[in-house]
Amino acid sequence: MAYDYDDQNIFAKILRGEIPNKTVAETDHTLAFADISPQAPHHVLVIPKGAYVTADHFAADASDAEIVDFWRTFAKIARDLGVTPDTSDGYRMISNAGVHGVQEVPHFHVHIVAGRPLGRMLQAQ
Numbered sequence: 001m002a003y004d005y006d007d008q009n010i011f012a013k014i015l016r017g018e019i020p021n022k023t024v025a026e027t028d029h030t031l032a033f034a035d036i037s038p039q040a041p042h043h044v045l046v047i048p049k050g051a052y053v054t055a056d057h058f059a060a061d062a063s064d065a066e067i068v069d070f071w072r073t074f075a076k077i078a079r080d081l082g083v084t085p086d087t088s089d090g091y092r093m094i095s096n097a098g099v100h101g102v103q104e105v106p107h108f109h110v111h112i113v114a115g116r117p118l119g120r121m122l123q124a125q
């Protein structure tokens with residue numbers, strides 16, 4: 001089944017400049033901004049500017065240029081935050097998708113969360 005993209009989602013409005021954001025980085029294909037409800041000292045959202053709903057949608061349909069730009073921007077942000085584990089204490093990258101993933105905003109995004117011990121990835125059921 002193909003994805004339907006809802007262009008009224010919050011991140012689409014941010015990309016159109018209709019609501020403000022605290023920009024961390026911007027390139028031709030990618031925007032990164034502070035999460036409005038940070039879960040750790042560092043909490044940045046990285047999103048493609050294109051209309052993709054989930055990671056699998058992005059990986060399947062985005063151009064090579066968009067995909068490379070996204071991940072290089074992601075890496076630069078982690079480096080600039082000083083959280084990469086080669087020199088510091090590391091980070092967690094999260095991308096929620098769909099109902100079981102509890103995705104609130106249906107525009108593909110990666111969370112970079114860092115700055116404190118983050119505990120185990122999932123709670124035991």
Ligand code: AMP
Pocket residue numbers: 010019021033034035036037038045095096102103104105106
């Ligand atoms: P999820 O879709 O579950 O991966 O999470 C969506 C994330 O977007 C949450 O961490 C929210 O705090 C964040 N968020 C929602 N609205 C805004 C906004 N206007 N600016 C920045 N972050 C937002």
